Amino acid sequence: MIKVQKKLGALASTAICGNDISSSVLYVSALSIFYAGQYAWITLLIVSFVLFLFRKIYGEVVGALPLNGGAYNALLNTTSKQMASLAATLTLLSYMATAVISGNEAMHYLHHLIPIMPVQLATVVLLAIFAMITIGGITESSKVAIGIFIFHLVSLLILSAFISYYLLLNGLDLFLLNQKVPLREGSIGMAIFFGFAASMLGVSGFESSANFVEQQADGIFPKTLKNMWSIVSIVNPLMALFALALFALPALQSDDFQNTLLIQMGEHVGGQWMGVLIAVDAVLVLSGAVLTSFIGVTGLLERMTLDRILPQYFLKKNKKNSSYRIIIMFFLLSISVLLITQGNVKLLAGVYTISFLSVMALFGIGNILLKIKRDKLPRPEKATWLAVFIAIIAVAFALLGNLLMLPKEGMPSNLEVFLPYFLISMAFIYMMLNRILILKSILGVIKYFNNQIISTINSIVKQEFVFFTKGDHLANLNRVMLYIKQNEHTKKIKIVTVLNKEEVVSTKLLGDIEFLDREYPEIDIDFVVVHDTFGPELIKRLSSEWKIPINFMFIGSPGDKFPYRIEQLGGVRLIM
Numbered sequence: 001m002i003k004v005q006k007k008l009g010a011l012a013s014t015a016i017c018g019n020d021i022s023s024s025v026l027y028v029s030a031l032s033i034f035y036a037g038q039y040a041w042i043t044l045l046i047v048s049f050v051l052f053l054f055r056k057i058y059g060e061v062v063g064a065l066p067l068n069g070g071a072y073n074a075l076l077n078t079t080s081k082q083m084a085s086l087a088a089t090l091t092l093l094s095y096m097a098t099a100v101i102s103g104n105e106a107m108h109y110l111h112h113l114i115p116i117m118p119v120q121l122a123t124v125v126l127l128a129i130f131a132m133i134t135i136g137g138i139t140e141s142s143k144v145a146i147g148i149f150i151f152h153l154v155s156l157l158i159l160s161a162f163i164s165y166y167l168l169l170n171g172l173d174l175f176l177l178n179q180k181v182p183l184r185e186g187s188i189g190m191a192i193f194f195g196f197a198a199s200m201l202g203v204s205g206f207e208s209s210a211n212f213v214e215q216q217a218d219g220i221f222p223k224t225l226k227n228m229w230s231i232v233s234i235v236n237p238l239m240a241l242f243a244l245a246l247f248a249l250p251a252l253q254s255d256d257f258q259n260t261l262l263i264q265m266g267e268h269v270g271g272q273w274m275g276v277l278i279a280v281d282a283v284l285v286l287s288g289a290v291l292t293s294f295i296g297v298t299g300l301l302e303r304m305t306l307d308r309i310l311p312q313y314f315l316k317k318n319k320k321n322s323s324y325r326i327i328i329m330f331f332l333l334s335i336s337v338l339l340i341t342q343g344n345v346k347l348l349a350g351v352y353t354i355s356f357l358s359v360m361a362l363f364g365i366g367n368i369l370l371k372i373k374r375d376k377l378p379r380p381e382k383a384t385w386l387a388v389f390i391a392i393i394a395v396a397f398a399l400l401g402n403l404l405m406l407p408k409e410g411m412p413s414n415l416e417v418f419l420p421y422f423l424i425s426m427a428f429i430y431m432m433l434n435r436i437l438i439l440k441s442i443l444g445v446i447k448y449f450n451n452q453i454i455s456t457i458n459s460i461v462k463q464e465f466v467f468f469t470k471g472d473h474l475a476n477l478n479r480v481m482l483y484i485k486q487n488e489h490t491k492k493i494k495i496v497t498v499l500n501k502e503e504v505v506s507t508k509l510l511g512d513i514e515f516l517d518r519e520y521p522e523i524d525i526d527f528v529v530v531h532d533t534f535g536p537e538l539i540k541r542l543s544s545e546w547k548i549p550i551n552f553m554f555i556g557s558p559g560d561k562f563p564y565r566i567e568q569l570g571g572v573r574l575i576m
Helices: 010-026 027-062 071-076 081-113 119-135 138-170 174-180 187-202 208-215 223-246 262-271 272-306 324-340 345-373 387-406 414-433 435-463 474-487 507-519 536-544
Strands: 464-467 492-499 525-531 553-555
Touching: 010 027, 010 081, 010 138, 010 187, 010 208, 010 223, 010 262, 010 272, 010 492, 027 187, 027 223, 027 262, 027 345, 027 387, 027 435, 027 492, 071 081, 071 272, 071 345, 081 119, 081 324, 081 345, 119 272, 119 324, 119 525, 119 553, 138 223, 138 262, 138 272, 174 223, 187 345, 187 387, 208 223, 208 272, 223 262, 262 272, 272 324, 272 387, 345 387, 345 414, 414 435, 414 553, 464 474, 464 536, 474 492, 474 507, 507 525, 536 553
Parallel strands: 464 492, 464 553, 492 525
Antiparallel strands: none
């Protein structure tokens, strides 16, 4: 009996992808304030508007093609595997960076609570835990995600309530004072531009729902998009407004506030216990983002494997119907990245930013191609042409802004970090897409060298040797054959006897030659009778006629009456 996998509902699906996108509040408010100053909340509202446009874009594409894979699936059904693989590579890099960065940042927050804890080792353990949870099946994973998601929302609600009460008592004087602080970027336009580019980091995770849509119940996918959009639209701008009302702008733009803004806001309005609550929430929700990465990448790589872009080895499933080999591979890949960066995962920020922004842009392009090439395909909703163009342009501006942002001194630019990872990943995907051509090329090279080797072997074994016999006993002739077989690479030998004109070959020698021919079938024996006088002149003549070097000619050990010294024979070798 085939066990039907239970589909995920709205809460479970939203929690899985929502932990990633909602965790952005821990850093995106501070980041937008750093670039946009007092206009940070405006940039975050612009992000909300862009995300609103993408709700329809994603809804149309996934509604028409309800398969795992996200942008990869959209482009696969409208362009080519090469173009789709580009989107898949960028998505994979995005998930890889998300898993490592979120996991490491989560452990930094935990280190804030437990100072003796080693951050890098704890990150490895965290990744291993969520790999095992994912291997346990998406149903079990969703339960963990729901718990984290609800705790996160409750924590933010408590924090917002305390801040609101604090501001009710103390007023908005500091917020109004911050409006008069000079901008870092010089002009409002540039401040909003770079603030918007930085704030778009807050929508990472929005693409995750499309990568496990097949595990969601009917009609759930649009709800996940709406829920994620609502959270980002309310929480992120609100926290930026709260921060501007609680602290002076120069302090907010310092390094001290960039990673711990919400903790300091909690301690400011509620004391140390509130700071601990937010720190615990940060650990959990960032860990939830790791879980999102594992689930999202599993759906993506399963789809790519089914399309034979990746080896079929990865399709093996366990009893929980999870592709454990994909999960283990992604876990090992994440660990390797963590070790390569030596815990300095900020190096991956460029990979993270460029990857997921590029994926969003490609999804918009996929929507356009779907409208043009698959116009008759039924879909539950449609995005207008204007909305798609505005969304793509907005993401392009965000991508440009992130590329233009100057790195800190001693740190590489986003593009410098992104390119090596991207090129290596694309090279692997390219090899998989063209593996038949590559294997044929390798086979051709092997055949060429094989032919060359065979030709060389043949040229070696075709080299003929000569043994001059004066009618040796069979035992001596046999020793000659054994010596040739054991010491020389050849398949041919001439056994030559030199006689006077009136002499004839003895029948005994002929019989011995026939015997040797039968005993050594692997060696071609050519018996030659030469009527001449044996000596240096004959050896030279025969060497020239037969094109056999003199050093490949042998004689037995000469006796005392032999008329020549060995050196007079031009290099003939003694074989016995």
